[in-house]
Structures are given as structure tokens and as C-alpha cells.
Amino acid sequence: MTGSGKAMILTYHSLDKSGSVISVAPEVFRSQMEFLAQSAIPVVPLESLRTTPGAVAITFDDGFENFYTDALPVLTEYGLPATVFVVTDYCGGSNDWPSQSLRGIPRRKLMSWTQLRELVSCGITLGAHTATHPHLPELPLARAEEEIRRSKHDLEDRAGAPVETFAYPYGDTSRAVRDCAAGYFRFACGTALGMVNEHSDPIELPRIDMYYFQNSFWFESLWSLRGRAYLALRQTLRAARQAQLRLHPSTARS
Numbered sequence: 001m002t003g004s005g006k007a008m009i010l011t012y013h014s015l016d017k018s019g020s021v022i023s024v025a026p027e028v029f030r031s032q033m034e035f036l037a038q039s040a041i042p043v044v045p046l047e048s049l050r051t052t053p054g055a056v057a058i059t060f061d062d063g064f065e066n067f068y069t070d071a072l073p074v075l076t077e078y079g080l081p082a083t084v085f086v087v088t089d090y091c092g093g094s095n096d097w098p099s100q101s102l103r104g105i106p107r108r109k110l111m112s113w114t115q116l117r118e119l120v121s122c123g124i125t126l127g128a129h130t131a132t133h134p135h136l137p138e139l140p141l142a143r144a145e146e147e148i149r150r151s152k153h154d155l156e157d158r159a160g161a162p163v164e165t166f167a168y169p170y171g172d173t174s175r176a177v178r179d180c181a182a183g184y185f186r187f188a189c190g191t192a193l194g195m196v197n198e199h200s201d202p203i204e205l206p207r208i209d210m211y212y213f214q215n216s217f218w219f220e221s222l223w224s225l226r227g228r229a230y231l232a233l234r235q236t237l238r239a240a241r242q243a244q245l246r247l248h249p250s251t252a253r254s
Contacts (some may be wrong), residue, residue, distance in 0.1 A: 006195040008222065009057045009207040013068040018106045019020060021211055022062075026070040028214050035220060037078035045125055046083045046165055046187060049196060049205075058082040059207065061129060061167055062095060065109040068119070076122060084111075084119065085129035085167040085189075090153040091116065097133040099169070113158050120161045127165035128185070129151045137174040145180045152184050165189070168204075171222050178203045193235045 011023035015029050016123030036043050036056060045178060046057040058075070060067050063086040075082055085107045090097055092112040095105070111119075128151035130136070136144045148166065155163045164186045168177070171191025181188045194206035212234050215217040 006197050007050065007055045008195050009046065009059055009189060009205060011189075011191070011207040011209045012058070012060045012071070013062055014106065014108050015066045016106060016108065020104055020106050022105055024214055026066070026211050026242070029071060029210075030074050031216060032210070032219055033074050033078050033080060035216075037080065037194040039223075044081045044126070045081045046189075047125070050200075050202065059127075059167070060084045061134075062087055063091065063111045063116070063129070064095070065111050066114070068111050068115045072119065072122065072124070075124070081123065081125065083125040083127050083165055084116075085127040085165070086111075086116065086151070086155060087129050087131070087133045087169075088151045088158075090133070095133075099132075099134050103180045106171065116155075116159045120159055124213065125165070126155055126159055126163060127163060127167060127189075128155055128163050129167050130169055133169045135172045136168060136171060136177045137172050140181065141176050144177055148180055148184055175182075175206060193231065193238055194229075 013026055016023045016024045017025045022081055023127065042052055042055040044055045044057060046050045046059060049055055049057045058080060058083060060071065063084055067084055069116040087097065087110070090110050092110065094107055094109050097109060120126060128148065131150045131154070132147065134147060136147065139147070152163045166181050166185040166188040168188065168190055173190060186202065187205060188203045189207055190204045191209070192206040193208060196205055200206060208231065213222065218227060221230065
């Protein structure tokens with residue numbers, strides 16, 4: 001995977017019109033999937049990304065019910081694969097896990113186990129996103145491992161499919177947490193904004209948050225030099241914000 005063969009992992013959370021930092025409007029998602037389906041860009045399961053130069057993988061974090069109602073019909077219509085990272089202890093509930101303050105984040109219903117099993121039957125891949133969505137590096141390592149292990153085993157037991165992928169809640173990780181994840185999964189995703197290349201760590205793959213690419217011009221430009229320049233700008237702005245948050249953690253947004 002070299003040069004123009006760089007691959008991308010697209011990240012979505014909730015399909016809704018709230019305008020929050022985890023939200024993309026359903027009609028925007030449909031337009032983006034239509035563009036991918038009509039292009040020559042290969043859209044592949046996350047597990048195949050590193051062996052498919054220039055490919056795209058579609059991922060959703062948290063397991064919101066609007067994936068089932070709004071994303072699944074579109075993905076089925078266009079024949080596109082996707083991976084959904086599930087917070088297992090909250091299936092059938094909502095995103096009110098202990099680490100979530102909900103400031104500026106919409107409270108939304110999460111998919112049930114019945115719906116998750118239906119996703120598997122439709123060819124959607126399930127990945128683990130911990131049991132309770134904590135900041136993993138802040139936990140004792142044994143508890144962090146329990147969050148990782150239990151989410152994988154519960155998904156496999158209750159949804160009936162092998163689970164080989166993981167996403168770190170909030171993108172928070174550490175060397176010890178990554179080593180732990182590597183013991184359970186082939187691939188894990190972070191939130192570093194970037195493309196996947198031959199040097200990417202399979203246990204902390206970068207992704208591209210679609211919150212920043214809801215405008216169709218910029219989304220379609222991702223496959224051009226103009227889009228790569230915009231992505232580099234977003235990387236710089238995010239790095240500056242993260243540096244500010246390290247200096248002033250009280251301004252952090254959950």
C-alpha cells in the first residue's frame with residue numbers, strides 16, 4: 001500500500017440532524033454512500049483494508065439505533081460493507097454511560113441484541129467498543145482488560161459471530177492498553193485523523209471523522225490533492241485543540 005494507494009477508514013456515530021459533533025444527517029450519509037457506490041473506489045470490510053490499496057472502510061461507533069433505521073437500508077441498497085463498534089453493556093439502552101456528560105451530545109437509543117443479530121445476518125460486521133465506554137488509560141490495567149475482553153466475548157456469545165476488531169472509546173489509549181487489545185483483536189481503531197498506509201499500526205489505525213466532511217465538495221475531494229490538503233489542515237487544528245486541552249483540561253468536551 002503505497003503512494004496513491006493510501007486507504008481510508010470513515011468514521012460515523014449517529015445519523016441525526018442535531019448538528020452535534022457525533023452527528024451526520026441521514027441525507028448526507030445517503031449522498032456519500034451514493035458517491036462511493038457510483039465511483040471506482042473499492043469499499044471493503046475493515047479487515048480487508050490493509051490488503052486493498054486505495055480502498056475505503058466504513059465504521060460506526062457506539063451502535064446507535066439510527067444505524068439500523070437509517071444506515072442499514074442505504075448500505076444494503078448500494079451493497080456496501082460496514083463495521084459497527086458496540087458498547088455491549090448498553091445494548092437496548094442509550095448512550096448515558098458513566099463517562100458521558102451529554103453536554104452537546106444528543107441522547108439516543110442504542111440497538112438491541114435482536115437488531116445486532118439481524119445486522120450479522122445482513123452481512124454487517126460487529127466490532128467491540130468496550131462494555132461501558134470508559135476512558136481506558138484511566139482505569140487499572142486489569143479493569144481495562146476486563147472491559148475489552150468482556151465486550152468481545154459478549155458480542156460473540158449473543159450476536160453469534162466472531163469479533164476481530166475493536167475501537168478505543170474517545171480514541172484514548174496507551175501502550176499498555178494497545179498491548180492488551182492486541183491480545184484479543186486483529187485490528188483496532190483510534191481517532192487519529194489520517195489515512196492508512198503500510199506504516200499504520202494495525203492496533204491503532206487512523207480514521208477520518210465524517211463530522212468534518214459533511215459538505216459534499218470536501219467529501220468528494222478526499223480523493224484529490226485539494227482534499228488531502230484540507231485533511232492536513234484538520235489534523236493541524238485538532239492537534240492544536242488537543243494541546244490546549246492538555247493545558248486546560250476543564251474545557252474538555254465529553
